[in-house]
Amino acid sequence: MLKHDVVIVGAGLAGLRACIELRKRGVDAVIVSKVYPTRSHSGAAQGGVNAAFDENDSWESHFFDTVKGSDYIGDQDAIEILTSEAPGNILELQKMGVVFNRNDDGGIAQRPFGGQSFPRSCYYADAVGHMMLHGLFDNVLKYDTKIIYEYFVTSLVVDNGKISGVAAYDIKEGKFHGIAAKAVLFATGGYGQVYSSNTNALINTGDGMSVAIKAGVPLMDMEFVQFHPTTLKSTGILVTEGARGEGAYLLNSLGVRFMSKYAPKAMELAPRDVVARAEQTEINEGRGVDGAILLDVRHLGKEKIMEKLPQIMQLSIDFEGVNPIYEPIPIRPGAHYSMGGIKTDNNGRTVVEGFYSAGESACVSVHGANRLGGNSLLDTIVFGRRAGIDIADYIKNVDFSKFDESTVKRDEEIFENIKKSAGKERHGLLKTELQEDMRKNVGVFREESLMKKAIEKIEELKERAKNVGVDDKSHLFNTDIIEAFEFKNILLIAEIIAKGAVMRQESRGAHYRNDFPERDDEKWLKHTIAKLNPKGGIDFDFSPVKITKFKPQPRTY
Amino acid sequence: MEFTVKSYRFNPEIDEKPYYKEYVLNDFPGMTVLNALMKVKAELDGTLSFRRSCRSAICGSCAMKINGITKLACKTQISSEIEKFGIIKVDPLGNMPIIKDLIVDQEAFFDKIKEIKPYLLGKKDYIEDDFKALKDGEKIKQPVYYKTEFQTLTGNNDTPNCILCECCYSECGGVVANPKYLGPAALAKLYRYSEDPRDNDKNGSRLVNGSKPAGMFDCVLCQACEEFCPKGISPVKTIVKMHEKAIKNSITFSKGAKHIIGIARSIQETGRLDEIKVAVDSVGISGILNDLPVAIGAGLKGKMPPLRLKLIKDMEDIRVAFKDLNLEEKHD
Ligand SMILES: Cc1cc2nc3c(=O)[nH]c(=O)nc-3n(C[C@H](O)[C@H](O)[C@H](O)COP(=O)(O)OP(=O)(O)OC[C@H]3O[C@@H](n4cnc5c(N)ncnc54)[C@H](O)[C@@H]3O)c2cc1C
Ligand code: SF4
Ligand code: SF4
Ligand code: FES
Numbered sequence: 001m002l003k004h005d006v007v008i009v010g011a012g013l014a015g016l017r018a019c020i021e022l023r024k025r026g027v028d029a030v031i032v033s034k035v036y037p038t039r040s041h042s043g044a045a046q047g048g049v050n051a052a053f054d055e056n057d058s059w060e061s062h063f064f065d066t067v068k069g070s071d072y073i074g075d076q077d078a079i080e081i082l083t084s085e086a087p088g089n090i091l092e093l094q095k096m097g098v099v100f101n102r103n104d105d106g107g108i109a110q111r112p113f114g115g116q117s118f119p120r121s122c123y124y125a126d127a128v129g130h131m132m133l134h135g136l137f138d139n140v141l142k143y144d145t146k147i148i149y150e151y152f153v154t155s156l157v158v159d160n161g162k163i164s165g166v167a168a169y170d171i172k173e174g175k176f177h178g179i180a181a182k183a184v185l186f187a188t189g190g191y192g193q194v195y196s197s198n199t200n201a202l203i204n205t206g207d208g209m210s211v212a213i214k215a216g217v218p219l220m221d222m223e224f225v226q227f228h229p230t231t232l233k234s235t236g237i238l239v240t241e242g243a244r245g246e247g248a249y250l251l252n253s254l255g256v257r258f259m260s261k262y263a264p265k266a267m268e269l270a271p272r273d274v275v276a277r278a279e280q281t282e283i284n285e286g287r288g289v290d291g292a293i294l295l296d297v298r299h300l301g302k303e304k305i306m307e308k309l310p311q312i313m314q315l316s317i318d319f320e321g322v323n324p325i326y327e328p329i330p331i332r333p334g335a336h337y338s339m340g341g342i343k344t345d346n347n348g349r350t351v352v353e354g355f356y357s358a359g360e361s362a363c364v365s366v367h368g369a370n371r372l373g374g375n376s377l378l379d380t381i382v383f384g385r386r387a388g389i390d391i392a393d394y395i396k397n398v399d400f401s402k403f404d405e406s407t408v409k410r411d412e413e414i415f416e417n418i419k420k421s422a423g424k425e426r427h428g429l430l431k432t433e434l435q436e437d438m439r440k441n442v443g444v445f446r447e448e449s450l451m452k453k454a455i456e457k458i459e460e461l462k463e464r465a466k467n468v469g470v471d472d473k474s475h476l477f478n479t480d481i482i483e484a485f486e487f488k489n490i491l492l493i494a495e496i497i498a499k500g501a502v503m504r505q506e507s508r509g510a511h512y513r514n515d516f517p518e519r520d521d522e523k524w525l526k527h528t529i530a531k532l533n534p535k536g537g538i539d540f541d542f543s544p545v546k547i548t549k550f551k552p553q554p555r556t557y
Numbered sequence: 558m559e560f561t562v563k564s565y566r567f568n569p570e571i572d573e574k575p576y577y578k579e580y581v582l583n584d585f586p587g588m589t590v591l592n593a594l595m596k597v598k599a600e601l602d603g604t605l606s607f608r609r610s611c612r613s614a615i616c617g618s619c620a621m622k623i624n625g626i627t628k629l630a631c632k633t634q635i636s637s638e639i640e641k642f643g644i645i646k647v648d649p650l651g652n653m654p655i656i657k658d659l660i661v662d663q664e665a666f667f668d669k670i671k672e673i674k675p676y677l678l679g680k681k682d683y684i685e686d687d688f689k690a691l692k693d694g695e696k697i698k699q700p701v702y703y704k705t706e707f708q709t710l711t712g713n714n715d716t717p718n719c720i721l722c723e724c725c726y727s728e729c730g731g732v733v734a735n736p737k738y739l740g741p742a743a744l745a746k747l748y749r750y751s752e753d754p755r756d757n758d759k760n761g762s763r764l765v766n767g768s769k770p771a772g773m774f775d776c777v778l779c780q781a782c783e784e785f786c787p788k789g790i791s792p793v794k795t796i797v798k799m800h801e802k803a804i805k806n807s808i809t810f811s812k813g814a815k816h817i818i819g820i821a822r823s824i825q826e827t828g829r830l831d832e833i834k835v836a837v838d839s840v841g842i843s844g845i846l847n848d849l850p851v852a853i854g855a856g857l858k859g860k861m862p863p864l865r866l867k868l869i870k871d872m873e874d875i876r877v878a879f880k881d882l883n884l885e886e887k888h889d
Contacts, residue, residue, distance in 0.1 A: 428599025471603030
């Protein structure tokens with residue numbers, strides 16, 4: 001059995017940022033990740049990270065924009081931390097070696113992003129996530145951190161409400177290990193793979209959330225799923241909001257900039273939920289182009305496209321066969337980001353003592369019902385950093401708790417049973433069925449009858465999942481069994497999303513109900529809390545929203 | 558369209574020796590090689606093993622040889638491969654031990670990245686020193702850095718865009734010749750930090766470390782790294798720039814550095830420079846050094862069959878080729 005003071009599960013931005021705080025304080029912290037750190041999904045972030053630097057900008061304005069963007073269900077104490085600590089955090093990154101594009105006056109260049117009243121998104125061309133991920137990882141190397149990679153975490157081990165460690169499967173060797181720790185941080189990212197046509201990496205299967213809820217840690221606001229308005233039509237690969245930040249137009253089949261109808265002031269730079277719904281409405285009403293909308297950057301000119309959006313240009317050419325210098329890019333809304341997640345406080349703490357979460361896997365909540373572009377990278381570094389500092393403090397006065405090896409044994413048996421199973425169901429195919437169903441029935445526009453269908457489908461898939469077998473029975477680098485387990489994780493997450501969405505009878509942010517088109521503050525200005533009951537069913541509860549400065553107002557753009 | 562995927566297969570736990578297995582699939586518009594492999598895995602054969610994550614050419618997981626050429630599977634269209642080769646033949650990367658099927662052991666590659674100290678040097682560690690959470694009405698002042706200071710780091714094809722995909726490493730002639738050689742990605746990273754205006758490398762330790770045995774002077778200037786990089790980066794150009802810098806700073810203790818100086822002199826003396834038509838940017842040693850890759854590349858090409866790929870797979874060939882060039886005796 002391995003034993004370390006702190007185990008950080010996940011090597012995206014949140015995990016790495018926390019790790020740096022711990023390592024520079026000399027803490028015995030290790031990183032456990034199912035992929036090598038630089039393969040993490042954070043590297044795919046394109047557009048920018050928000051911080052109010054400009055003389056004419058203020059963090060208070062960023063604060064308000066985020067509260068409004070969240071459709072007033074984000075916790076304002078947390079959003080205040082997010083926005084007031086933003087500039088300081090960006091400067092820390094800069095000190096660590098992260099490169100941002102610069103203005104002529106020598107400051108960090110900033111571009112406009114949706115739902116932000118000021119251009120405050122710091123960027124590195126259109127690959128800011130890549131720059132940040134590699135920059136932070138390089139710092140983790142600097143502190144000579146032990147990286148346990150290609151290990152797949154399957155369970156939390158908890159003793160009397162206190163964390164004892166995790167159970168993890170060494171993918172290369174095909175062996176289970178217990179890893180004992182005084183504190184565990186989950187920075188395991190999102191669950192984009194619940195939906196077909198998503199922008200996420202294939203590894204984003206909501207593992208951390210699923211493992212946490214199974215260990216009794218509640219998940220919050222899971223029905224709020226962000227659909228990004230501009231993803232490539234055939235693959236779902238993202239085209240950054242930065243493209244619209246640089247001035248791109250959205251056109252329907254008539255060549256009309258239709259956003260004038262839906263958000264006359266903000267136009268293309270309205271928040272994502274608003275733009276995604278506008279697009280879907282245009283498509284549904286027959287003004288799409290082969291089921292897509294056109295994103296036009298031609299008027300920006302070749303030079304600006306090559307300088308500011310080189311990755312977008314390459315992705316459009318490679319994945320859609322369209323050169324945006326000469327042709328508009330066919331795009332449509334795709335599942336993108338998880339506003340909900342493991343319920344934490346402002347330092348990443350959860351209900352289990354010593355168990356923390358940060359980044360997309362966590363729900364603090366700063367994004368509420370709709371995340372603003374550029375706020376999620378910010379979330380990972382602000383709350384990753386805070387969690388790291390808090391953990392360093394926490395472990396000073398605690399000891400290792402008793403590590404019950406039976407959890408590890410149980411997971412080992414689950415894996416062995418899947419391997420032994422003669423079941424004929426293929427997890428790869430079940431996954432596709434689930435993803436399609438979720439896209440159709442728990443997507444941009446929702447209504448009870450459709451979501452009930454989705455829940456029926458999920459029940460059916462749960463039954464069929466019992467007959468999942470794998471072709472690969474070997475120990476060595478068995479990705480077949482990993483995928484089988486990941487499928488079970490997304491199936492559980494899908495169920496929590498769908499059931500929460502049926503329950504929330506209102507429209508707020510990204511959660512839009514055809515049958516309840518209005519926001520209902522009287523009944524629904526509250527967080528949804530999901531827990532598993534002993535029978536494996538899901539119980540829902542609610543908790544109040546923290547409102548400190550800004551009273552809910554109608555949200556128009 | 559129906560097409561065939563022919564994959565290298567080897568699971569040392571079960572198989573006595575490697576073999577190829579074929580799968581027949583139907584394509585869809587825009588299908589990539591990664592899509593095809595995933596389809597095989599999901600529908601036909603779950604044992605086929607490969608790495609993947611982002612599927613958008615940014616995470617560096619899915620590099621492999623596709624019809625003999627090292628590429629990212631997620632960025633390679635089926636249609637264009639079929640047009641050219643009629644088949645999708647996939648093999649694991651070179652220069653790295655094979656774990657299973659298309660999965661290789663990357664440990665040595667990552668160790669080399671770590672070895673070059675990929676972070677800003679000379680800065681004191683800080684704990685909480687000047688971090689500031691803002692209070693009402695407060696703003697923060699940021700340090701000023703001019704665009705020009707980051708000029709070599711913020712262009713489209715500049716070194717910070719490296720995704721550590723190992724395409725270059727897989728084809729690197731330097732690694733073939735000396736498995737301990739740091740390789741193109743690590744050296745490009747070394748260059749990236751040496752060019753950073755915030756780096757405080759007072760005594761030039763980066764270049765000194767980079768010049769040690771198995772360092773930058775072990776580059777054989779074959780240019781494979783530039784040719785195969787899916788991000789348009791040219792590690793070899795950065796390596797040559799560092800050669801120049803090292804030599805200018807008299808970091809010439811390594812055998813490699815001496816070679817380079819020797820070759821440059823010989824080219825100067827024999828006038829072969831004209832013959833191989835290299836463009837000289839400036840006179841003197843620095844200009845010639847800049848053009849060395851072209852010179853040597855041409856030299857190698859003359860001695861070797863045109864298809865370098867095939868060659869690099871075969872270690873012995875390249876060693877013979879180097880012996881033929883006989884750099885050591887001629888120029889030491
Ligand atoms: C295409 C795209 C573009 C984006 N652009 C922007 C943008 O411009 N601005 C912005 O603010 N936000 C953006 N986002 C959102 C943002 O990138 C993510 O929310 C953020 O990077 C998440 O970081 P993270 O550290 O929480 O998780 P991730 O980076 O997803 O990392 C998760 C880590 O957890 C590990 N892990 C997961 N499960 C397990 C397990 N079972 N066992 C072991 N390890 C595990 C993984 O290996 C990985 O290392 C974008 C997102 C996408 C999809
Ligand atoms: S030019 Fe040098 S670094 Fe590049 S592939 Fe050839 S030997 Fe390797
Ligand atoms: S230099 Fe290019 S080929 Fe080499 S690892 Fe980096 S991105 Fe890949
Ligand atoms: S899957 Fe990420 S580079 Fe291909």
